[in-house]
Amino acid sequence: MQLFSKIKNVIHLMKEVDFNQLSEISKKIDISKIMKTVGELDEKQLDGMMKMLTERGKKGQHQLPPIDGDFYDMDLKLTQEQRDIQMRVRNFMENEIQPIANDYWKKAEFPHEIIPKMAELNICGVAYEGYGCPNLPFVMEGIIAEELARVDVSISTFFGVHSGLAMGSIYLCGSEEQKQEWLPKMQKMELIGAFGLTEPNVGSAVSGGMETTCRIENDEWVLNGQKKWIGNAAFADVTIIWARDETSDKVKGFLLRKGTPGFTTEKIEDKMALRTVQNAIITLKECRIKETDRLQNANSFRDTAKVLRMTRAGVAWQAVGCARGAYENALKYTKKREQFGKPIASFQLVQNHLVEMLSNLVAMKTMVYRLSELQDQGLLTDEHASLAKVFCSMRTRDVVSHAREVMGGNGILLEYNVARFVADAEAIYSYEGTKEINTLIVGRAITGYSAFV
Structure with a gap:
């Protein structure tokens, strides 16, 4: 729709040329071929043509170049479909997030009202196959992350935790039944995910020093421990928790549903960065999880x-x-x-x-x-x-x-x-x-x- 509007604007500007000028021009060039070419231009090329047409006659004025961080035009490597997705995300961020970003960052609150609008972009699990996911190249996952962070790193982090870490854990480590249960609704952002790996006493060395434990007891898994810096955890519908098996010493993954007894969260306050992201400390105290909520293909770090x-x-x-x-x-x-x-x-x-x-x-x-x-x-x-x-x-x-x-x-x-x-x-x-x-x-x-x- 936006591309069509720009084409119309170009045509409108070209119509401002008077009949005599048009007659002379038509002797030199094929106007129908020009109009066909205009229809095939991408967003950036149309912007350039619009700039050229609107600036004619402004002799003597210093025309400044556009502000564009993609100096080597890397985005020209994208297909038209991929470019359209990029522009949808960019417009969403500039129109919906930019006006409120500073306010929510200052208040250290999350704008929950944006989630349904964000869901309409259809970008969750963009590189995953099936379960309602777009199944596009991984480069689009990167492009989306860039476009989100270009306006607000907090919103980019919220999205990365949900679509990347939480959905990715289920996509890579879940059973088919778990994927069918969670991924379609998470893709539509009807359910929001979090990812619990880092702990209060261990961050980078968590692979060998994980303190959160799990044990099997009467066909249930019992989890104990704490997680820290867990983005989205303050309001997530499902949180992926990684814990060390007391028997085998292997790391296992679990799907913790919101409201599970023994599972509590406390929002981390007074951050100097990513203030819009709702990070939390998670406490697990004799938290019982069904075997069906253990990630079936997560059996080691x-x-x-x-x-x-x-x-x-x-x-x-x-x-x-x-x-x-x-x-x-x-x-x-x-x-x-x-x-x-x-x-x-x-x-x-x-x-x-x-x-x-x-x-x-x-x-x-x-x-x-x-x-x-x-x-x-x-x-x-x-x-x-x-x-x-x-x-x-x-x-x-x-x-x-x-x-x-x-x-x-x-x-x-x-x-x-x-x-x-x-x-x-x-x-x-x-x-x-x-x-x-x-x-x-x-x-x-x-x-x-x-x-x-």
Whole structure:
């Protein structure tokens, strides 16, 4: 619909050429062929034509280039169908989330009213096959993560936990019966999921030091322990809980339904990042789970790692979105902010900051695109995902720092839409594996020696 509207606008502008001009033009070019070509243009090409047509006659005016963080046009690799999905997500974020993002971040509350609108985008489990999922290439999972984070990293995190970690655990580790029960409703966002792995006393070393335990007792599993930093857990309908079997010492996964006796949550307050995300501490006290709610294909931490490998790639894309949002907002600011009688974007030192930001952003985007290509080809490894997470989260920190710097004191105010990115970049830097842990995963792969202790 949006593309059709833009085509109409182009035609309308072309009609403004008077008859004599049109007659002369028709002697030189095939107008019917031009109209056919216009109908085949993509969003970006139409924008360029609109800009050219609307700006004719403005001689002497300094026309500024558009603000676009995709400097190498990587999104041109997308098909028209994929591009349409990208634009739907972008419009949703700009129209529905941008106006409320700062307010909810400041209040540390979640805008539950957006969930039905988000469900209409049909993007949950975008790369999964069956169960109502779109079954598109993994690159689209990345594109969606980028578009969400470009406006609000908190909403991107909420979505990543639900669609990636929670749905992904069921998709990769659940039985067919469990998939049929949960995935269709989660895909429609009728049910929201959470993912409980990290604990109060152990984060990166959870694979070998998990303190939450499970034991079989009279055909039921009894869970005890705590989980921390669990996104969406404060209101989720189902939470994936990982626990160590007291008998076999193997890690197993469980589907904990909302309201299960012995399962309680406490919202984590006073965060400096991702304030809209409702993180919680989960306490499990003699919590009894039926065997049918044990993830049937999760029998060791290797199975947990399959989920993390898949979603870690998404976090790298999320870092790109965070950096892009900071860069584009900072660039917009420098074009409008005037000092000494002219826009600060015309100053050499400001341009140096902007180019450094853009260089990092282009490198990150190129890397994650290749990462998703490997994922679509079935070649993705732990070290591939870890390297992208390390590099992109580090470079995002650098980008948001430059963005804050070119904005001076205004850079710390929410109203200028960069302060959130500065704070939220710190969360991206730490979750889904710290820099140190992901570095050691890559180091082990390239040297053949494990430096883990």
